[in-house]
Amino acid sequence: MNTNHDRFEELHTSQEELLHQSAGKESHKIPFCCVISIPYGFEVISNYQPKIMYHLGCLATVEETCRKTVQVDDCGNAEVDLHVLKAKGCVPFIANIVVKPTCEQKGCSAKPHIKEIAISCQNSVCVDLILNCSVDSSQHIHLNCNNVVVCDLQMTPIKEACQHVKIKGNFQFLSV
Numbered sequence: 113m114n115t116n117h118d119r120f121e122e123l124h125t126s127q128e129e130l131l132h133q134s135a136g137k138e139s140h141k142i143p144f145c146c147v148i149s150i151p152y153g154f155e156v157i158s159n160y161q162p163k164i165m166y167h168l169g170c171l172a173t174v175e176e177t178c179r180k181t182v183q184v185d186d187c188g189n190a191e192v193d194l195h196v197l198k199a200k201g202c203v204p205f206i207a208n209i210v211v212k213p214t215c216e217q218k219g220c221s222a223k224p225h226i227k228e229i230a231i232s233c234q235n236s237v238c239v240d241l242i243l244n245c246s247v248d249s250s251q252h253i254h255l256n257c258n259n260v261v262v263c264d265l266q267m268t269p270i271k272e273a274c275q276h277v278k279i280k281g282n283f284q285f286l287s288v
Contacts, residue, residue, distance in 0.1 A: 141263070142241060145280035146207055146233035147270065153218065154211040154275075157228065162267045162279045164207045168260055171201035171239060173253045197250040199241045199285060203260075207279040208232035209267060233279060243285060259286045 150156060180194040208230040213219025219227055244250055253259070265281035 140241070140243065140285040141282040142203070142237055142239055142285075143280065143282050144203070144205060144235065144237045145278055146205075146235040148207070148209060148231055148233045148277045148279065150211060150231070150275040150277060152275070153214055155214050156267070156269075156277060157210045157212055160210045162207050162209050162265060163230075164205055164262055164265065164279070164281070166203050166205035166260075166262070166283070168203065168255055168257070171199060171203055171255050171260070173243065173255060174198050174200050175250050192247055195246050195249050196242055197244040197246075197253070199239050199243055199255060202236045202238050203283055204234070204236040206232050206234045209277060209279070237283065239283075241285065255285075260284070261286060 174197075176196045176198060178194050178196065179191050181189050181191050184190050209232075210228050210230050212228045216227060221227060221229075243253070261284050263282050263284045266279070268278045268280070270276040270278055
């Protein structure tokens with residue numbers, strides 16, 4: 113026999129599934145970008161992919177609890193505790209690209225026969241991201257390089273005359 117309590121539990125389960133589904137992979141992405149100024153007399157090596165390093169030491173997961181009113185069939189409104197797992201903090205990063213002199217005869221290097229060098233930009237991204245919502249308490253998740261990864265990394269010239277390149281992409285939070 114289905115009691116009001118059973119319907120209440122079913123409602124919570126379906127809401128939890130809905131919240132989990134609505135927090136899809138796209139919503140677990142945090143965009144980043146920085147701009148590199150290319151010095152006069154240098155050009156970006158065309159087939160080179162940008163590199164990025166990032167630091168997760170300023171990022172943590174926290175659980176926040178809030179009261180949520182839900183509608184229960186044949187019972188009216190009921191308040192439940194909703195546990196929200198968030199990633200909070202910042203992610204500092206450095207991105208680099210490789211350049212070479214536009215005119216090889218005019219380009220000099222402290223090391224003979226080396227005509228390429230990496231130049232970089234740096235920035236930091238603030239994060240306040242909902243990872244999961246549940247009526248149950250969430251388990252602690254340690255954020256690391258396996259579950260916070262870089263995706264969609266691109267290098268785009270801003271203006272050829274200005275000699276600037278934009279490095280952009282996303283930090284993606286996997287399976288959290």
